[in-house]
Structure formats: C-alpha cells, structure tokens
Amino acid sequence: MKKLFLLAGLLFSVASYSQIEFIETTKTEIVGKIEYVYLEKIGDKAYNFYYKNLNDPIHEYVHFSFKNLDNDVEKLHQIIVKGFEENPRDPYKIKANGDVIWLKYTKVDGVVMLQIQQYVSRDPDIMTVSKLLTYEEVNKLFSK
Numbered sequence: 003m004k005k006l007f008l009l010a011g012l013l014f015s016v017a018s019y020s021q022i023e024f025i026e027t028t029k030t031e032i033v034g035k036i037e038y039v040y041l042e043k044i045g046d047k048a049y050n051f052y053y054k055n056l057n058d059p060i061h062e063y064v065h066f067s068f069k070n071l072d073n074d075v076e077k078l079h080q081i082i083v084k085g086f087e088e089n090p091r092d093p094y095k096i097k098a099n100g101d102v103i104w105l106k107y108t109k110v111d112g113v114v115m116l117q118i119q120q121y122v123s124r125d126p127d128i129m130t131v132s133k134l135l136t137y138e139e140v141n142k143l144f145s146k
Contacts, residue, residue, distance in 0.1 A: 113136065
C-alpha cells in the first residue's frame with residue numbers, strides 16, 4: 003500500500019511539473035520598411051526599430067525598443083526630421099529603454115542623410131551602424 007501511494011505521488015508530481023508551457027504572443031505589425039531598416043509595432047504600446055549592422059560581416063539585424071507612453075513614436079520622428087533640417091555637426095543622442103542611440107547626420111552630394119549608431123549591450127566595444135537614410139526613407143519608415 004505504501005508503494006502504491008509513493009508511486010501515485012510521484013506520478014502526480016511529475017505530471018504537475020511541465021517543462022513546456024504555451025506563452026501567448028503579442029500581435030506585431032510592420033509600420034514601415036525600407037532596405038535593411040524597419041519599424042515594428044508590438045501590441046498597442048511598444049515599438050522596435052530594426053536595422054542591419056553594416057559593421058558586422060554577416061550584417062545581422064540589431065534594434066532598439068521603446069514604449070509609446072507619451073506619443074514617443076511621433077517625438078522620435080520629429081527629432082529625426084529636425085536633424086534633417088538643421089544638419090547638426092555633432093550627432094543627436096537619444097535614450098530608448100536604457101540604450102543610447104546616436105543619430106548622425108552627414109551630407110552626401112548635397113543631400114543630408116542619417117546614420118543610426120549604437121553600442122549593443124552584449125558587445126559594448128563594437129558600435130553598430132545603419133545604412134545612410136534619406137528624409138524620404140525616414141518618412142516611409144514612420145508611414146508619413
């Protein structure tokens with residue numbers, strides 16, 4: 003009888019402890035996409051900004067995330083557009099979810115272009131950089 007209770011207890015404890023469980027996923031949608039860069043909306047309140055790192059031989063995608071708490075996606079668009087208008091000598095620095103991102107503007111053949119730069123937390127000695135983006139491409143990313 004003791005063995006039966008021991009066996010039943012063992013089976014119930016194994017059955018109640020599962021290594022695999024189903025996790026609900028949040029709906030995502032692409033807000034805007036251009037070659038090597040895209041903006042993704044996660045649910046109703048968060049965004050991921052992905053770009054291919056040109057400093058990496060395999061050009062893996064890196065990203066920064068932010069929550070749209072106080073219309074932050076619109077604020078980010080306004081900051082980026084302001085840089086195209088002012089063409090600042092020094093890069094703008096923004097902080098998104100703990101990551102520092104540099105928005106570096108350069109003029110190429112008379113056209114102001116943006117390059118996103120960021121140190122990724124898993125490899126803090128290497129700066130990731132995006133391709134050069136035009137004003138029109140930025141507007142396409144933000145669906146403007």
